[in-house]
Amino acid sequence: MLDSNLKTQLKSYLEKVTQPIEIVAYLDEGTKSQELRELLQEIESLSERITLVEHADDSQRKPSFSINRPGTDISVRFAGIPMGHEFTSLVLALLQVGGHPIKLDEAVIEQIRNLDGDYEFETYFSLSCQNCPDVVQALNVMSVINPRIRHVAIDGALFQKEVEDRQIMSVPTVYLNGEVFGQGRAGVEEILSKLDTNAD
Template identity: 80%
Template sequence: MLDANLKTQLKSYLEKVSRPIEIVASLDDSAKSQELQALLDDIASLSERVTVVERRGDQERKPSFSIGEPGKESGIRFAGIPMGHEFTSLVLALLQVGGHPVKLDDAVIEQIRELDGDYQFETYFSLSCQNCPEVVQALNVMALINPRIRHVAIDGAVFQNEVEARQIMAVPTMFLNGEVFGQGRSGVKEILAKLDTGAGARAAKELAKKPVFDVLIVGGGPAGAAAAIYSARKGIKTGVVAERFGGQVLDTLAIENFVSVQETEGPKFATALEQHVKSYEVDIMDVQRAEALVPGRINEVRLANGAVLKAKTIVLATGARWREINVPGEREYRNHGVAYCPHCDGPL
């Protein structure tokens, strides 16, 4: 199933695993189950710490498999064959279940652990969707941290009957406990903000403690990042408030027109932007939506959660949106028949 190059790469990754991993596969006699069985056998052959258990006749989707510790119920499941863009999600799930550290702030990890309730997530993806892996990886890591969270990542092309029954017309589409939870690219912080109903009030309380900034930048795209870097390098007390750091770049797969960078990908570029900004003393306040600007001797930016940030100077770098053709129904039917990405939504 895996070519020699992928096997070599995966073998080197699995050498980082520090504890046993059990993959429990739910299979039937279909061709897709045979493909999945071949993939899982390849994975198991690359590490002594990985074992595969086959089950037939159970109630799980077929083909599908869970990844967890031996003898423990797992909250991470893939339905279908996670190749294409989702192969990275599979590798990360193996590494994280196998003991590789999760790359999240301690405060975010604690917030996930403290979520009160039982959460059954289902995410529908397509293998050619570049936005889907972030959602799949975010929910997988949340399921790893909190045993009351369970997540199934479902290949819509394999389970077309479910896609049609649930009238899914765009990916990624998330369901929580059987109801639509969200569509489009989302990370851990965005998902947490929707789940943790008290998060907004707590965030507003903490933001209220912020001192007056010399420069406050509204927007976390390339322009906002550049403004933050230039300000911070001058020793100016600088803050950035953004709904999502990286902005529209996060939704772009290939970037080939950024001077000096011959080719890169949007999410990779956005990560580099954030790392560059964080190398200076810049206060980044993300997952915060600005709603109003109140000019004055000390300017104010009012946020959706009720908090108010103050600064002597405001830089507006609010970015752009995808072009619309302005026909009736375009906005109302977005993700319900109107799509903007053939890679993501074409397979549906």
């Protein structure tokens, strides 16, 4: 899955990981599950701090995986194979769950931490979409800072039925607690101001 250049790069990034990481994969017999298994096995082989576990949970989308910090509620989820433009999102998720400092203003981090309520975000992306990583990375980092925020990034191409059922016309499309929350590029501050407006 990863060429040698990408592997070398990823290995050096993963040296910044300070906390153990558990990757939990939900796979079936399909070719995309095989591809995801291969990718996750390669990632596991690049760091002693990373453990890969396969889970048979039929309530989960397949192929999908979560990146967890054991003993905490910190978790970032992907449904699909985050390559293409989303590879950076995957690397950042590994680093952030693995304890690497988050590059956000302290006041913003505090604001995320203090959000009241439970938030279930779903972001539909495509691997060729240039605006998607901004949204995926913003929601991932928010879910690392505040575990009451849950986020799963979903590759629309692999979950076509959901895209049709929800009549999603463009990516990124974000759902919050089952309702459309936003479309198009957005960063942490924009998402926060929208959440705060909703809270008012």
